[in-house]
Amino acid sequence: MDHNKLALPVGTTLDRFIMRKQEDFPYATGELSQLLRDIALAAKIVNREINRSGLIDIAGAYGSQNIQGEDQQKLDVIANIRFIRALRNGGEVCTIISEEDEDMIQTGNNQGKYVVAIDPLDGSSNIDVNVSIGTIFSIYRRISPTGTEGTEQDCLQTGTHQVAAGYVIYGSSTMLVYTTGNGVNGFTYENSLGEFFLSHPHITTPKTGAIYSINEGSSEYFSEGTAAFVAHCKQQGYSARYIGSLVADFHRNLLKGGIYMYPATKKAPNGKLRLMYECNALAFIVEQAGGKSSNGRSRTLEQTPQSLHERSPLFIGSTELVEKAEEFLAAEYSDALASL
Numbered sequence: 001m002d003h004n005k006l007a008l009p010v011g012t013t014l015d016r017f018i019m020r021k022q023e024d025f026p027y028a029t030g031e032l033s034q035l036l037r038d039i040a041l042a043a044k045i046v047n048r049e050i051n052r053s054g055l056i057d058i059a060g061a062y063g064s065q066n067i068q069g070e071d072q073q074k075l076d077v078i079a080n081i082r083f084i085r086a087l088r089n090g091g092e093v094c095t096i097i098s099e100e101d102e103d104m105i106q107t108g109n110n111q112g113k114y115v116v117a118i119d120p121l122d123g124s125s126n127i128d129v130n131v132s133i134g135t136i137f138s139i140y141r142r143i144s145p146t147g148t149e150g151t152e153q154d155c156l157q158t159g160t161h162q163v164a165a166g167y168v169i170y171g172s173s174t175m176l177v178y179t180t181g182n183g184v185n186g187f188t189y190e191n192s193l194g195e196f197f198l199s200h201p202h203i204t205t206p207k208t209g210a211i212y213s214i215n216e217g218s219s220e221y222f223s224e225g226t227a228a229f230v231a232h233c234k235q236q237g238y239s240a241r242y243i244g245s246l247v248a249d250f251h252r253n254l255l256k257g258g259i260y261m262y263p264a265t266k267k268a269p270n271g272k273l274r275l276m277y278e279c280n281a282l283a284f285i286v287e288q289a290g291g292k293s294s295n296g297r298s299r300t301l302e303q304t305p306q307s308l309h310e311r312s313p314l315f316i317g318s319t320e321l322v323e324k325a326e327e328f329l330a331a332e333y334s335d336a337l338a339s340l
């Protein structure tokens with residue numbers, strides 16, 4: 001009997017993976033490693049609270065609205081507190097922008113070299129009906145000198161300046177998926193051990209796919225180009241899959257191939273999703289996995305942010321599908337220009 005088979009290895013923990021990869025980080029002084037650990041700690045705590053939300057009084061609406069004018073769920077507020085507290089206590093982050101706070105959040109860590117943009121709990125309206133939800137984050141190196149508070153300029157950097165980005169999906173299992181610009185890796189949370197283990201090394205997304213994700217309830221507000229591309233997807237026999245939770249829709253399409261779209265519409269001329277803490281993070285990840293992300297006309301990561309909470313249309317997923325969508329939208333723009 002091979003005794004080694006008696007105790008199969010449990011695999012690589014997130015901590016060990018980060019330490020082994022530290023030489024890949026542009027600034028291998030351990031600070032970014034620590035920052036990623038701080039995020040993972042907050043994710044473990046939020047995961048625990050989500051799992052209990054049906055049992056203790058933390059489900060449902062909080063009774064206030066965030067800057068987006070959206071009703072905050074109790075878990076929105078709790079998750080925001082947990083991530084801000086973890087980043088403040090970790091000491092590596094000087095400033096945070098969060099979907100749940102109108103202004104920049106100064107952590108007091110003025111020596112911190114990093115800025116974090118975060119959607120602490122995206123899709124939270126799905127909590128009460130047990131649909132997967134997620135956390136989305138981007139990490140930037142500050143531009144302003146250390147020793148001072150972070151500035152708006154530190155926060156309004158283009159997506160190409162991200163040093164890391166990731167998401168947590170709280171679903172049938174809880175996963176942390178992130179990149180530091182050297183590929184994408186996924187870690188699955190083992191509740192009984194309280195650890196994330198490497199479960200999806202070197203994630204790459206298929207060059208094409210047969211899934212399209214868009215809210216067709218808004219189709220009367222679609223532009224001609226968007227409507228034409230959706231019709232194309234149907235003609236191709238693609239499957240419509242739309243959970244109404246960005247992280248869940250994105251994660252499925254990342255692994256299986258497909259395209260997620262939240263386009264500019266007559267009702268939402270800049271779409272609904274936020275550039276700084278939703279679009280940019282997922283765009284960094286999808287490009288690192290071999291996919292593409294666009295606002296319909298240009299690369300998401302090259303958009304120059306003008307404000308902390310600005311919205312951007314998003315077409316993201318398999319390269320061939322995003323490029324096909326851009327073709328349909330380009331035809332629309334050329335028709336519009338021709339009609340001027």
Ligand code: P6P
Pocket residue numbers: 122123124215244245246247249272273
């Ligand atoms: P709609 C959730 O509020 C969210 O930000 C994303 O998670 C999701 O994909 C989208 O909005 C759903 O928006 O307008 O289709 O309900």
